[in-house]
Amino acid sequence: MVALKSHNMDDPEDWHKASPYKMKGWEMKFIAILRQVPENEARLKVEGGKVGLNGVTMVLDGMDEWGVEEVIRLKEAHGGEAVVVALGPERSEEAIRTALAMGADRAVHLVSEGYIDPITQAQTLAETVLEEAPTLVFTGGQQADWDSQALGPALAEALGWPSVTWTTKVELEGQTHAKAKHDLDEGQEIVRVSLPAVFTSQQGLNEPRYPTLPGIMKAKKKEIRKIPLSVSSKVEVLEQTIQERSRLNKVIDGTKDPVAAANELVKLLHEEAKVI
Amino acid sequence: MILVVLDHDTTRLRKGALEAVSRARQLAALGAIAGLVVGENTSAVAEEARKYVPTVYTAEVGGYTPERWAAAAYAAAQKSGAQVVVAPSSRQSRTWTARLALKMGAALLEDTLETATDGSKITATRYSFLNRVTEKQAASLPVVFTAKPNTTPVAEPQGDGMIEALTVEQPAAQVEVLERMSEQKKGVSLSEATVVVTGGRGLGSPEAFAGVEALANSLGGAVGATRAVVDAGWRPYGEQVGQTGKTVQPSAYIALAVSGAVQHQAGMNKSKYIVAVNKDAEAPIFKVADYGIVGDVHQVLPAMLEAAKKLKD
Ligand SMILES: Cc1cc2nc3c(=O)[nH]c(=O)nc-3n(C[C@H](O)[C@H](O)[C@H](O)COP(=O)(O)OP(=O)(O)OC[C@H]3O[C@@H](n4cnc5c(N)ncnc54)[C@H](O)[C@@H]3O)c2cc1C
Ligand SMILES: Nc1ncnc2c1ncn2[C@@H]1O[C@H](COP(=O)(O)O)[C@@H](O)[C@H]1O
Numbered sequence: 198m199v200a201l202k203s204h205n206m207d208d209p210e211d212w213h214k215a216s217p218y219k220m221k222g223w224e225m226k227f228i229a230i231l232r233q234v235p236e237n238e239a240r241l242k243v244e245g246g247k248v249g250l251n252g253v254t255m256v257l258d259g260m261d262e263w264g265v266e267e268v269i270r271l272k273e274a275h276g277g278e279a280v281v282v283a284l285g286p287e288r289s290e291e292a293i294r295t296a297l298a299m300g301a302d303r304a305v306h307l308v309s310e311g312y313i314d315p316i317t318q319a320q321t322l323a324e325t326v327l328e329e330a331p332t333l334v335f336t337g338g339q340q341a342d343w344d345s346q347a348l349g350p351a352l353a354e355a356l357g358w359p360s361v362t363w364t365t366k367v368e369l370e371g372q373t374h375a376k377a378k379h380d381l382d383e384g385q386e387i388v389r390v391s392l393p394a395v396f397t398s399q400q401g402l403n404e405p406r407y408p409t410l411p412g413i414m415k416a417k418k419k420e421i422r423k424i425p426l427s428v429s430s431k432v433e434v435l436e437q438t439i440q441e442r443s444r445l446n447k448v449i450d451g452t453k454d455p456v457a458a459a460n461e462l463v464k465l466l467h468e469e470a471k472v473i
Numbered sequence: 474m475i476l477v478v479l480d481h482d483t484t485r486l487r488k489g490a491l492e493a494v495s496r497a498r499q500l501a502a503l504g505a506i507a508g509l510v511v512g513e514n515t516s517a518v519a520e521e522a523r524k525y526v527p528t529v530y531t532a533e534v535g536g537y538t539p540e541r542w543a544a545a546a547y548a549a550a551q552k553s554g555a556q557v558v559v560a561p562s563s564r565q566s567r568t569w570t571a572r573l574a575l576k577m578g579a580a581l582l583e584d585t586l587e588t589a590t591d592g593s594k595i596t597a598t599r600y601s602f603l604n605r606v607t608e609k610q611a612a613s614l615p616v617v618f619t620a621k622p623n624t625t626p627v628a629e630p631q632g633d634g635m636i637e638a639l640t641v642e643q644p645a646a647q648v649e650v651l652e653r654m655s656e657q658k659k660g661v662s663l664s665e666a667t668v669v670v671t672g673g674r675g676l677g678s679p680e681a682f683a684g685v686e687a688l689a690n691s692l693g694g695a696v697g698a699t700r701a702v703v704d705a706g707w708r709p710y711g712e713q714v715g716q717t718g719k720t721v722q723p724s725a726y727i728a729l730a731v732s733g734a735v736q737h738q739a740g741m742n743k744s745k746y747i748v749a750v751n752k753d754a755e756a757p758i759f760k761v762a763d764y765g766i767v768g769d770v771h772q773v774l775p776a777m778l779e780a781a782k783k784l785k786d
Contacts, residue, residue, distance in 0.1 A: 237735045241602055248606055260717070314612075316574045316581050338717065344601045346564070347571035347581055350539060354572040359647030360539065362568050363717075376651070382564045383711040384655040390648045400700060400717045431580035435596070435609040444747065444763050448754070451768025458766045459776030462748070465764055467784055470746045472725035473668065473692050 225277030225372070226331040227268035229301070230322060230352070231261040232285055233292035234342040246436045257292040260337030263398035266405040267335055267367065269300040275369060278302050280329060284322055286310045290421065297416035298408030304421040305329070314432035315343065319351035321428050327356060331393060333375065338363050338397045349397035359390050363399040474504045476555035477526065478546050480566070481510060481518040486525075488665060489561025489620070494525050494628035496620045497559050500590045503614075507553040508634075511545040512537065516636075523634035528553065532639045537565065540644040543572035548641045550577060557595065562619035570617050580612030584621045603716055603739035622664045623722060656711040661695045663712060668694030669723045669741070671714055672702060675730025675751065675770060679707035684774045685729060691781045697721065697741075699731055715740035730770040733758025750774070 235241065236254040243249065257265070265281060272279040281296040283289050284307040293304045305325055313321070326334055336349040346362070353360035363380035370376055370389070378387050380399055408416070447465065451458030466473045475497045479490040497506045508526035510518045515531040522529045530552065532545035546569070550558055558573060560566045562584045574581035582588070585597040586607075595616040601608050663669065670689040672682050682696070689696045698708040700715060714721055716739040726744035731737065733749070733756055741747070742761060749758040749765040750773050759765050766773050 235602070237603070241605060243606075248602065314580060315583075316571070316579075319571075319575065341716070342602055344599070344603065345583055346567040347574070347583060350568045350571040351575050351581075354543070354575040360568070361648065362539075363564065380564070380710055381653075381655070384653065385710065386650055386654070387652040388648050388650050394647070401704065432582065432610050432612045435611055437601070437606050437608040439605060440607055441605070442743075444761055446759070446762065446765075448759055448762070448765040448767060451750075451766035451773050452752075455766075455768050455772035456776040456779075458768060459773050460780045462764055462766055463777055463780035463784065466725060466746070466748065470725070470763070472746050473781065473784070 227271045228331040228334045229264040229268040230336040233289040234258045257295045262405045263402045264335030265296045266403045297419045298412040309426045313430045315345040315347040323355035334395045353395035360395045362397045364396045365401040474555040476558045478509045478560040483514045491627035492625040493559045493561045495625045509549040519636045524630035527634040529636045532641045539569040542569035545641045547576045556614040558617045574617040579615035579617045582618035656709045663695045666695035668692045668725045669697045670727045671697030673699045673731030674701040
């Protein structure tokens, strides 16, 4: 684990003193962590007890896309750099190129094949993040493949930083603090958080831009620093199954006599399904 | 030793806490159970908690922050020597347990459906790939896991335990809450409801949700909403079902004028029965529906409400 002591909110410069990698001057740097996942509409298949991703279209995770868009906007508004960091197999480079084509400046790719649990992902990413010494970091609110919500808060813990989950709005208050709005289990909250901090994304944060053709051309020349790793997961996936319930698909035409259709439906729910 | 972090509303334990106690009891091979009541006014809740677990730790740390909860759970785990920590699954707990797992050097198993142990490992099942895949995971101790709501019977009271107050070193405050817009809901909670009636953008206006509410009430259920509806400001965010909202698994999920986008399905595709009303026979929701009506929701919903009322009489 990376030992970076928690910083003190009353002394905004405390963190910079504590960091072994001092920020150069007051230059801003915004990092988005990204992952490549199956496209939402992809048909998944299980082969040999595991989800097989061969032939499945892989894309930048939709929730990470909000994070990428946000760091690009922050950089456009405040200057500095928008950097993307990925931990994943070689093929993740495609998702990295998407982020670079959207407007991120450069990328760091920690190349590692196979499943890594989110806690180990966080520990691994923490070292790179610490070295980069950013103003703030974004991760996706939930991973579209592993349905995990842990990466953001675990990364913050590894760094000794605060975290804000399910963020729908961020505003910088100078270099040392940010104001953010985020979703709770019920309702929302507006918080002031000391920087650096980790934020996780939520729908409503922004509308991601599409990469433009010139953007795609430029992305080809942008730096992707590759760091090969071999990381062992704390969690082992033993077996995966797809158990889609077979549905009854009893559909009634209610266009001519909606009242009769409604009566029939309620009767089916009461007498056949016995759920009301 | 197993530690259960007991969710409460400062006066009573929540249902999820009692489900988490049941999960801990299923792991009896790992030894005794201790509970932790963390937050404000912990003593009243601790009195209730000691009916369920032999040792109750209290940590009076003030209002919720993930850092405080993780610090309190870490202190209680150290004090009790627990190698496994269990908490009911929520957005909140999935944040602080991630921090706790790091502090303990533990593996994290999120939102589990079932858990078991052979004495040295925990195995768990959970959903992945937007709720479409069921996977079995295993991790060596120490392990922190969260238990998905409504997956485990609630625990029965058992004996009367002792209460011990913990002093927890408070982490430096890094997050200051400026404003909280809480959505206090009347009636059944969405995650626990056995019937959910969800309205989509096709209802056309916030006013049309009066009918959705009436149907939910008459069936003893809760109201749900799609992201499109929440984004339009028609309904509060707490009612959103889907990938970026809540995951529900009721006996009956009734989707009214909902198209059934994949991201919406991620929050409801495990429901026992899915019912859809949509004017478009090609809407994706019909592919996952057990029962449905192709028709205008403004005509069908009032008639359903009438029929449901007659059932009750
Ligand atoms: C990363 C990501 C995460 C997302 N997370 C979520 C999420 O958690 N939850 C969620 O819901 N969405 C989520 N979405 C959005 C999702 O993709 C859809 O846009 C949304 O679910 C659509 O909501 P809807 O069904 O209410 O609206 P629409 O798609 O507009 O559907 C309205 C339906 O109403 C029908 N209709 C119209 N008029 C009538 C009438 N008079 N009678 C009967 N039927 C009628 C129409 O035929 C149509 O099928 C997410 C999207 C992304 C990219
Ligand atoms: N939710 C998951 N948890 C663990 N492993 C997974 C999960 N989803 C997929 N995998 C597997 O992890 C491996 C990762 O493959 P790759 O990332 O292509 O090296 C594949 O065998 C996947 O089937």
